[in-house]
Amino acid sequence: MVQTTRAVTVRTRGAGLYEITRELKDTISASGVQSGLVTVFCRHTSCSLLIQENADPDVRADLQEFFSRLAPHGMAWVTHTTEGPDDMPAHIRAALTQTSISIPILNTLAALGTWQGLYLFEHRAAPHERSVIFHVIGEA
């Protein structure tokens, strides 16, 4: 059994879904693991992770719209407003999605379904540098 860890920086340009499936695949390839488990971890509380459809970009736009409506900017009852109107909604949207996702590795590949892509879900309005960590464990 072997393991490896890799940190990846994702540069975001405002709220939305940024695909990191290639980074996932490259990490598995570089690890030499043939069968095992890869875990993705997001080191922030105002962006998150999501596996979602990689085909029609409308799905990502609609997901973004849904979360914008569920936890909109300017909710009157919010007390944490020091970093602006998009700050607390960002924490809420992160809480509603994922901080970590684990995916089995089969025959050197992530066992993603045909339509699954891995995304960093940015919830802040301004550009950010985000840090994601991949951990791979398994048999080479």
Place this chain on the structure above:
Amino acid sequence: MVQTTRAVTVRTRGAGLYEITRELKDTISASGVQSGLVTVFCRHTSCSLLIQENADPDVRADLQEFFSRLAPHGMAWVTHTTEGPDDMPAHIRAALTQTSISIPILNTLAALGTWQGLYLFEHRAAPHERSVIFHVIGEA
């Protein structure tokens, strides 16, 4: 340290929670692992995973009802409608729940609490064949 992977097909008959706790337990038994970790992964973006109460079926019905109200069919602003009115709500409900869940294994058993069952949460209206992958790692 040993590991094993198993793919399971779940046949769904419309939106709702389908219990797969037996498949989880059988996978652990077959692996021979006495202590370790099992990870469940759902290979779709319009169904998901959930650990929820396995006692009163009303809990599952109420969960289904809640998500039906939170992301209902026919939201006017949705643009991704090619596969019907239940398609985008299914992606949203999947995003709000889990694509992967990891459970420790203690003394040959999944460390589930007394009232915890593992469910595939189908969000589409029509029957589907769903693929779930179990990865087990630990000491035999």
Place this chain on the structure above:
Amino acid sequence: MVQTTRAVTVRTRGAGLYEITRELKDTISASGVQSGLVTVFCRHTSCSLLIQENADPDVRADLQEFFSRLAPHGMAWVTHTTEGPDDMPAHIRAALTQTSISIPILNTLAALGTWQGLYLFEHRAAPHERSVIFHVIGEA
């Protein structure tokens, strides 16, 4: 490769976020693992796990308020009411957050971001004894 498992009891005093970052760190230290993966698992269906901001306590209060509004006590359509008005909302809030979270371990430490803390999110109104299990795997 080595692994270890530890069960921790968390005593809650009503709905809210209870930090368990210290328990996470202590578990990793005691395991002797230098690089690897730690998985946290919550053995209940009416409380859950969340990684969120550990700086301004207003963030936790606002998160609590958001979920109280999204799935409030006394929703008229709920059928599972045997354990009181806070029971089904607790299951719903648990479904919307996490039952398990996995975090890479780098240089003997959980790879948490600067502002990330690990929390048990209690959704019931009365005090409860909650059980959380940590599983650590990696290289000593």
